[in-house]
Amino acid sequence: MLKRLAPLSALTLLLAAPAYAQASDDEFQQCIATLGDQAREAGLSESAIEKALSDVTRLERVISSDRSQPEFVQTFWQYLDQRVTDRRVERGRELLEEHEDLLWRIHADYGVRPQYLVALWGMETNFGGYFGDVPVIDALATLACDTRRSDFFRTQVVEAVRILDEGHMDREGMVGSWAGAMGHTQFMPSTFTAYAVDYDGSGRIDLWNSLPDAFASSANYLQSLGWVDGQRWGREVILPEGFDYALAAPDERRAVSEWRALGVLQTDGQRVPYSGVEAELMLPSGYQGPAFLVYENFRKIMRWNASTSYALAVGVLADRIAGAGDLAALPAEPPEAMRIDDVKALQEALNALGYDAGPVDGQPGPQTRQAIRGFQQDTGLPADGHPSPRVLEAVRARGDG
Numbered sequence: 001m002l003k004r005l006a007p008l009s010a011l012t013l014l015l016a017a018p019a020y021a022q023a024s025d026d027e028f029q030q031c032i033a034t035l036g037d038q039a040r041e042a043g044l045s046e047s048a049i050e051k052a053l054s055d056v057t058r059l060e061r062v063i064s065s066d067r068s069q070p071e072f073v074q075t076f077w078q079y080l081d082q083r084v085t086d087r088r089v090e091r092g093r094e095l096l097e098e099h100e101d102l103l104w105r106i107h108a109d110y111g112v113r114p115q116y117l118v119a120l121w122g123m124e125t126n127f128g129g130y131f132g133d134v135p136v137i138d139a140l141a142t143l144a145c146d147t148r149r150s151d152f153f154r155t156q157v158v159e160a161v162r163i164l165d166e167g168h169m170d171r172e173g174m175v176g177s178w179a180g181a182m183g184h185t186q187f188m189p190s191t192f193t194a195y196a197v198d199y200d201g202s203g204r205i206d207l208w209n210s211l212p213d214a215f216a217s218s219a220n221y222l223q224s225l226g227w228v229d230g231q232r233w234g235r236e237v238i239l240p241e242g243f244d245y246a247l248a249a250p251d252e253r254r255a256v257s258e259w260r261a262l263g264v265l266q267t268d269g270q271r272v273p274y275s276g277v278e279a280e281l282m283l284p285s286g287y288q289g290p291a292f293l294v295y296e297n298f299r300k301i302m303r304w305n306a307s308t309s310y311a312l313a314v315g316v317l318a319d320r321i322a323g324a325g326d327l328a329a330l331p332a333e334p335p336e337a338m339r340i341d342d343v344k345a346l347q348e349a350l351n352a353l354g355y356d357a358g359p360v361d362g363q364p365g366p367q368t369r370q371a372i373r374g375f376q377q378d379t380g381l382p383a384d385g386h387p388s389p390r391v392l393e394a395v396r397a398r399g400d401g
Contacts, residue, residue, distance in 0.1 A: 028058050031145035038154060039161045048165035052137050052157075062134065062142045065178040072337040073364060073387070076284035079309040083123060084317045092118050092321035095127055102212060106199070110219035111229035117215050119318035123310070124186040131184070131208060132177040136160055140180040140189070156180055159189035168192075168205045175208075183207025184214035187221075195221040225300045233301060233315035234279070234294035236327055237272060238265040246373055246383035248281040248291070250366060255279070259293060267328040284312060286386030290329035336389055343368075343387055349395045350375060 032053055039049045096103070096118050103114035121127055140160055144153035160180070163169055176182040180189065184207055187196060196205045199216035207214045239245075240263035246252075247262070256275035264272050264281075272293065279293040292312060301311040316327065338346075340362035350357040350371045358367035364387045373385035375395060 028145050032056050032141060035141065035144060035154060035157050039158050042158050042162070044158070044161050044165045048161050051171055052161045052164055053141070056141045057135075057138045058145070059134065059138050059142045059178075062139050062178045063146060066143065066146070066148065070340065072339055073343055073362070074309070075335050075337050076289065076309050076312070077331055077334055078337065080313055080316065083313050084320065088122050088126070089317065089320045091127060092122050092317065093323075095121075096321055099211065099215075103215060106212075106216050106219050107229075110216065110223045112219040112222050112227055113229070115318040115322040116222070116233075116314070117218055118321055119314050120185055120218055120304070121214070122317060122321075123314055124181075125184055128184050128211075131175060131186075132181070133175055134178050134180075135171075136174040136176045136180050136182055136189075137171060139176070139178055143179070153180070156189045159193045162193050163189060166204075168196075169208070173208060184211065185218045187217065191221065192217075195224060221304070222300055225303045226296070227300050228296055231277065231295055231297055233297045233311075233318065234282075234292050235272075236267050236329065237281075237291050237293050238267060238269070238328070239263075239291050240265070244383070245283065245287045246377060246385075248283045248384060249370070249373065250280060253278050253280045256293065264293065282308065282312070283384050283386060284308060285331070285335055286388060287382040287384040289331065289335065290327055338387055338389060338392070342389070342392055346372075346387055346392045346395060349392075349399050353395065353399060 036049050036053050039053075040046075092115075096114055099118075100114065103117060106117070107113055118127075125131055137157070137160055140153050140157045144150055144157050146153075160174065163174070164171060174182065177186060181187065182189070182192065187207060192205070192207065196207060196213065196217040197220050198205045198213060200210050200212040202210065202213075205213050205217070207217060237259075243263070256272055256277050256279050259279060259281070260272045260274065266272055277295055279295050280298075282292045282294055283289060284292070292315075294312075294315075298311055298315060301314050302308070304314075305311065320326070343362045343364055344360050347357040347360045347362075347368055350368070351360070353375065355371035355374050356367065357371035358365065364372075368387065369385035372387060372391055373383045375381075375398075376383040376385070376391070379394060379398065381391070381394060
């Protein structure tokens with residue numbers, strides 16, 4: 001039997017690869033035949049396999065989307081401004097009220113509060129406004145028969161055939177993103193088959209046309225990840241003068257009471273509460289931007305989509321939908337974005353100076369940020385671990401010195 005892959009978000013899958021080659025038409029057809037064999041090994045019916053794979057089209061636009069690389073690393077403010085808009089907050093509040101009874105029933109069953117489900121819905125498809133327009137089977141097969149990430153997408157094809165075989169959706173109705181994410185909250189097929197539920201009692205699971213199914217499936221997924229009901233995702237905070245920014249690191253988790261003792265304030269100027277709940281301090285724009293204490297539920301959002309900007313945006317949007325105001329630390333002017341090539345140059349220069357920034361890939365992940373933090377501590381800069389033009393200039397100057 002084919003082993004099911006652990007469910008992942010579509011955006012989590014965008015991993016860089018050093019080389020690739022596109023399959024020929026003959027190789028593509030052979031790959032489709034192999035996918036059919038894998039579906040048979042998984043115990044799926046011949047009729048479902050035939051419906052899914054008899055007329056698969058390789059989609060060049062999917063390959064193009066998979067290969068596309070941004071020129072800039074989007075700043076946190078750019079990301080937030082595009083996604084947590086006043087209009088989206090207003091619409092989210094309207095929909096929260098409209099579906100209040102349903103959402104609270106789901107909360108009673110799964111322990112996820114309504115504002116989080118509405119926020120995820122808004123982030124993923126703009127409240128169902130756009131699911132994507134790509135045939136899911138074709139998109140998945142295109143990626144499964146490519147040389148990048150083929151193992152993952154081969155499994156996704158099999159799980160998509162399973163969805164057809166179980167009668168949840170027909171092939172024509174399975175449309176989604178270019179990477180095969182589906183429905184109101186953009187589940188990958190493996191997430192669908194593992195966590196989606198028939199909440200409306202129709203006898204099938206429909207994440208495209210049934211909000212009860214879509215909301216309950218999302219809540220079931222979060223619950224399975226260990227979502228803690230009654231605990232917020234995190235909060236914006238104010239740091240005192242002279243604060244040690246090196247404490248904004250994943251290995252510096254400590255109880256909220258300890259952050260209180262360090263002088264961390266709520267945005268109303270009061271100390272954060274006495275609490276034994278563990279929290280991590282995050283500075284998504286560096287020491288000159290907003291600061292957040294994030295809790296365990298933040299990490300569950302990160303399991304949905306492994307992007308700190310995404311998880312912060314979901315939390316902020318959920319708070320605002322529930323009635324909170326805008327963030328306190330709004331920038332006077334937008335911070336400067338870094339080019340991908342500049343991040344690569346920064347990684348290369350840090351590595352040359354003996355700070356292990358990891359692969360030179362243009363992605364400022366935890367290892368790169370730790371290297372930046374080490375350099376900042378050694379040179380007397382605010383040790384926020386944040387990549388910026390100023391840090392690049394300082395690293396280059398040290399390398400030239």
